[in-house]
Amino acid sequence: MEDNKKVIILNLGDGDFFSLEDQVSIIIWELLVEGKSVGEILEKLAQTFSGVEEKRLEADLDAFLERLLEKKIICKSA
Numbered sequence: 001m002e003d004n005k006k007v008i009i010l011n012l013g014d015g016d017f018f019s020l021e022d023q024v025s026i027i028i029w030e031l032l033v034e035g036k037s038v039g040e041i042l043e044k045l046a047q048t049f050s051g052v053e054e055k056r057l058e059a060d061l062d063a064f065l066e067r068l069l070e071k072k073i074i075c076k077s078a
Helices: 023-033 038-048 056-070
Strands: 008-009 017-020
Touching: 017 023, 017 038, 023 038, 023 056, 038 056
Parallel strands: none
Antiparallel strands: 008 017
């Protein structure tokens, strides 16, 4: 992954946008777009960031997903 990669997400419903600039957020977003489950995303993060405690990765993932939910960029599946 490029170090200077950025992702801009536009909410077409209200015109708000969300900017992703850090590697972890970009990886999570790309996996969400691929349709990966939260468990699969956590597994990929654990593989990519092997030196980071899994509880920390899970907390960061949960916080990121919560922000996306709050901004109505994603919704919970049924």
